[in-house]
Amino acid sequence: MSTPNTELAIILRNHGFSRTKQRHIVFNLLLNREPMTINELYKHADKQLDRASIYRTVALFEELGIVSRITIGWKYKIELSDIFTEHHHHLSCRMCHAIIPINKDELEQFIARLAKENHFTPLEHQVEIQGYCQSCADKQTVAN
Amino acid sequence: MSTPNTELAIILRNHGFSRTKQRHIVFNLLLNREPMTINELYKHADKQLDRASIYRTVALFEELGIVSRITIGWKYKIELSDIFTEHHHHLSCRMCHAIIPINKDELEQFIARLAKENHFTPLEHQVEIQGYCQSCADKQTVAN
DNA sequence: TTTCTTGCAAACGTTTTGCAAGGTA
DNA sequence: TACCTTGCAAAACGTTTGCAAGAAA
Numbered sequence: 001m002s003t004p005n006t007e008l009a010i011i012l013r014n015h016g017f018s019r020t021k022q023r024h025i026v027f028n029l030l031l032n033r034e035p036m037t038i039n040e041l042y043k044h045a046d047k048q049l050d051r052a053s054i055y056r057t058v059a060l061f062e063e064l065g066i067v068s069r070i071t072i073g074w075k076y077k078i079e080l081s082d083i084f085t086e087h088h089h090h091l092s093c094r095m096c097h098a099i100i101p102i103n104k105d106e107l108e109q110f111i112a113r114l115a116k117e118n119h120f121t122p123l124e125h126q127v128e129i130q131g132y133c134q135s136c137a138d139k140q141t142v143a144n
Numbered sequence: 145m146s147t148p149n150t151e152l153a154i155i156l157r158n159h160g161f162s163r164t165k166q167r168h169i170v171f172n173l174l175l176n177r178e179p180m181t182i183n184e185l186y187k188h189a190d191k192q193l194d195r196a197s198i199y200r201t202v203a204l205f206e207e208l209g210i211v212s213r214i215t216i217g218w219k220y221k222i223e224l225s226d227i228f229t230e231h232h233h234h235l236s237c238r239m240c241h242a243i244i245p246i247n248k249d250e251l252e253q254f255i256a257r258l259a260k261e262n263h264f265t266p267l268e269h270q271v272e273i274q275g276y277c278q279s280c281a282d283k284q285t286v287a288n
Numbered sequence: 289t290t291t292c293t294t295g296c297a298a299a300c301g302t303t304t305t306g307c308a309a310g311g312t313a
Numbered sequence: 314t315a316c317c318t319t320g321c322a323a324a325a326c327g328t329t330t331g332c333a334a335g336a337a338a
Contacts, residue, residue, distance in 0.1 A: 018312050018317055038302080050320050055303060071215050071270065091264045100262055110254060111273060118244055119278035120235045126215065126272045129255060134263035162292055162337050182327080194295050199328065 004031055004084060011064055022049055026057045027066070031084070034099055035070055035077035071128050072099070089126075093133040100133060148175055148228060155208055166193055170201045171210070175228070178243055179214055179221035215272050216243070233270075237277040244277060 008027050009019050029044050030036065036044070041054050058078055061067040068081040072092050079085070088103040107127065115122040152171050153163050173188050174180065180188070185198050202222055205211040212225040216236050223229070232247040251271065259266040 016317095020311075020318065022319070051302090052304080052321080053319060056318085069218060071218070071272075074213060074215070074220050076218050091259065091262055091266075093264075100264065102258060102262060104258065107254065107258070110251065111271075114246060114248065114251070115235065115273060115275065118235055118246060119281075120237075120244065120273070120275055121277075121281045122235075122273050122275040124274045126270070127255075128215075128271075129259060129264070129266050129269040131259065131264055131266040131268070133265075137263075137265045160292095164293065164337075166294070195327090196296080196329080197294060200293085 007084070008066065011066060015064060017060065017064075022053050023057055023060075025049060026054060026061070027080075030067065030078060030080045035072070035079035035090075037075060037077050041078070071126055073130070089128070091129045091131065091133070093131070093136055098133050151228070152210065155210060159208060161204065161208075166197050167201055167204075169193060170198060170205070171224075174211060174222060174224045179216070179223035179234075181219060181221050185222070215270055217274070233272070235273045235275065235277070237275070237280055242277050 005024060005027065008024065012019050012023065025045055025048055026041060029041055038051070038054055038058065041058075042049065042051055045054070058067060061078075062069070065081055065083060067078050069076040069078055070090060072090075088101045089107065091100040091102060092098070093100070111122065111125050111127075149168060149171070152168065156163050156167065169189055169192055170185060173185055182195070182198055182202065185202075186193065186195055189198070202211060205222075206213070209225055209227060211222050213220040213222055214234060216234075232245045233251065235244040235246060236242070237244070255266065255269050255271075
């Protein structure tokens, strides 16, 4: 398997889109990092990208299945999709905002069964569990 | 058990908040109906409520546990919470936007176990499954 | 009467869009 | 060169806030 950036170039070319500096910047910001909000992408890009370009790039990447959105609280973040990382869900800590990825076949199967029981054809699903991670939970216990 | 509106009055009084026309309107819009966006609430209220009041009422109701938010796509909708309806999750149809409530103890238990395995203290969770409901899936099959 | 709540209007943050200039094939 | 993509600026939403007027306790 080629490098992620080559992979990106191939996907773009295969769909007739140009390979631009901006698209690679967004891609590399997401590579091997935690999911980011549009704003975080903007700040990390540090004047190299216009906001509008980020929105357009993210929209394109979503269409091409390069990234996907995950809900965190009532906002969303962007992460590289299952092509580049495995499909998983998250536990998100309300206190320190840590995001703990979980990857459970059992969960996937459960969702599939649930859909079937309801005569539903599942396309996508999101599972979000909010709470406290171990260290934040510990801090709370000590505080009380 | 008293009527839902009496129930609302009691909750408001117990927390030292006033019983106002506007709060009852929002409450009744949500009662026995599908989850609604802020905009849908505004339109259904038909000039009886200001947008700001809806936001404030929803925020208060959330604080008091009267309503909760659910994610649909990358937006949210408001629904009466588990006090007035049972705790459940949703299957949401991408085509006709129907929302099919599901109520699975099994799912709840599964999430609890998952959190425990990760030393995580769960507070809230959201499960959203997007896809096609039976009739929309049928339409698609016929079309192809 | 005192305190809480509302409506209005302005402000703010997020996302989208048109268009001319610049980059890619 | 011809087409695609970007940056900029303006517009369109969604949400929040201050404040004076109105309603509830």
